[in-house]
Amino acid sequence: MRLTPLHDLTPEQARLRARLQERRGGVNGPFGVLLHSPELGSRLEELSTSIMRDAALPPRLRELTLLIVARRLDAQHSWLAHLDKGLAAGLDAAALARLARGEEPGFPRADEQILHEFVGQALETHFVDDATYAAALARFGERALVDLVVAIGGFAALALVLNTFQVDLPSGTEPPFPDVTGFRRTRRAGATS
Structure with a gap:
């Protein structure tokens, strides 16, 4: 991966990581990247979850x-x-x-x-x-x-x-x-x- 691995997480990153671990069993695929931008990452993760769960x-x-x-x-x-x-x-x-x-x-x-x-x-x-x-x-x-x-x-x-x-x-x-x-x-x- 091109991004620097995250070691010391901000509170927002830690919350997103905890949610990813709870919902997805870990921080895999694109979600490791999205930790670098936790506000937008959280929203995109929510959207992708909603699409797979709620789309008609x-x-x-x-x-x-x-x-x-x-x-x-x-x-x-x-x-x-x-x-x-x-x-x-x-x-x-x-x-x-x-x-x-x-x-x-x-x-x-x-x-x-x-x-x-x-x-x-x-x-x-x-x-x-x-x-x-x-x-x-x-x-x-x-x-x-x-x-x-x-x-x-x-x-x-x-x-x-x-x-x-x-x-x-x-x-x-x-x-x-x-x-x-x-x-x-x-x-x-x-x-x-």
Whole structure:
């Protein structure tokens, strides 16, 4: 990790650390970085907890949203932390393997395919076209779409924290994305600068 390890915690940092240990069993992933800014870190942790607990999408689609964001933003740490949770929630292992390789995942469920298209457009073009929006609205409803967009932003913030501050992958794990080496994306064949 790029940041200096914290030894003497301020009262705010100590409170956040205690909350992280209680809620998450430790200070892992992006949360070690967020201790350096305990006020905003506390709010981002609260938001991510609320998204995973309260968003108007089923747990399977919450996990899928996180995994799509992780893949789109090359957040290997997030992917590793949530892959098993996504599988346990009922996501298709073969589709996730294709997603990890940067291929079209071909999700077997219509709601997963709609979600994948919606999240992909939001992250890639920063807009969602009318047809995709209409399909998502019909499938999920207005509240769930608002929650989905907030989830995309929250998960993206955590992915950027992980990658910018180069939070190491858990010991003994293999990087899940073949086109990402360390904290750099390798050039794809035919890619230009």
